[in-house]
Amino acid sequence: MPSTTDRRPLQVLVAAPRGFCAGVDRAITIVERALEIYGAPVYVRHEIVHNKYVVDALKDKGAIFVETVDDVPNGVPVVFSAHGVPKAVPHKAAERGLDYIDATCPLVSKVHRQAERQVEAGRHIIFIGHRGHPEVIGTFGQVPEGTMTLVETEADAEALTVDDPGNLAFLTQTTLSVDDTKAIITVLERRFPDIVGPRGEDICYATSNRQAAVKSIAASCDLMLVIGAPNSSNSLRLVEVSEREGTNAKLVQRGSDVELAWFEGVGTLGLTAGASAPELLVREVVNKLSDWFDVHEEIIESAKERMIFKLPRSLEAV
Incomplete structure (x- = not known):
């Protein structure tokens, strides 16, 4: 030295x-409060947030991280991560009689509700996001299969084919590049002039x-x-x-x-x-x-x- x-x-x-951010702070606090109320262990489906230091610190306090509610024993609570989960996950937890706490970021939940409303309005959703990311999986799981299509790049947007160009909406993952997303939206709006966007920006x-x-x-x-x-x-x-x-x-x-x-x-x-x-x-x-x-x-x-x-x-x- x-x-x-x-x-x-x-x-x-x-x-x-x-x-x-506020969503991460809330999610971590939810796990900590659950440990105070229920005592250890508290199970968490997926990493509560994507940070090893945070996850390890919560493990030390008694949190156990799993990838499916099938791995949660009866009689202990489970927390859903800040990224959100498909509707099938809380349904399965409820069927098993598990106490669950949803730590989904409210801004992600807002996108979930927008997806439901667009499908109810008869529109097919073009979702801008990264394949395999838990937030994308959770959002797709809010609506019936086949009512949403993933687009990751401008090239994807250029190549996209749809059955009914007059009944489209777009939504986005909340953690994307602002500039990249804007460029993809520009392509979608050029190719599908009637496409409906969210009232406010989805990127948090x-x-x-x-x-x-x-x-x-x-x-x-x-x-x-x-x-x-x-x-x-x-x-x-x-x-x-x-x-x-x-x-x-x-x-x-x-x-x-x-x-x-x-x-x-x-x-x-x-x-x-x-x-x-x-x-x-x-x-x-x-x-x-x-x-x-x-x-x-x-x-x-x-x-x-x-x-x-x-x-x-x-x-x-x-």
Whole structure:
């Protein structure tokens, strides 16, 4: 480790907003409150949010993570993750007599309700999202099979064929790239002028804000570090946004992932965190950098976030 006098300066521009969004904060609190009320173990279907540090911390408190309610024993509660689940999942839990708590982000639930309304109106839904992502699976599971078609890219939108072009609607996953999604929607609206979109943007405020915050600092940085999990959609989008702005970006899960070799020729570093990454990991990365450099940290705030989501009534009352 270099001595204090030997460390060269490193300017670190820390993006704000970054890290936990209201939906993630709510989901984690739901698991913690369930553990307080029911005692351990509390089962959680799928990772409550896509972050290993968060999941491991909840495991230490008594949460057990499974991929299906079939793996939940009788007599213990189960929490559904923030990404949302198909309707069949709570139905199966109810059939088994399991107590379940839905931690689906309210903004994802909003998309679920929009999907139901569009199908009720007789429209076929074009859903913009990433195949296999739990949010996409959950949204498709809100409506009858065959009433929704997935589109991932502009090329998909160009190649799309539909039976009734006059009765279409589009919805989107909440954690997509704002720019990519806008480009796909432009193609859909050009090809299908009568297509109906949501009243407001489906991409959540936190995703949009974090991408805008990266854009605001990327041009001033030689390298961007994004703290997040490799299966976190919103974190991966932050890497893409930085690289699209011309700044190389690396995804790290925590301080121990950062490598000194990356910083050759780097005088200014950008630092942000995906919506599932706690601020503790941001501090961990900064501390790691301080082992090597004389760090000069500056917060660059592009928006303020005051969103708070209420807990389920069953947990609020306790």
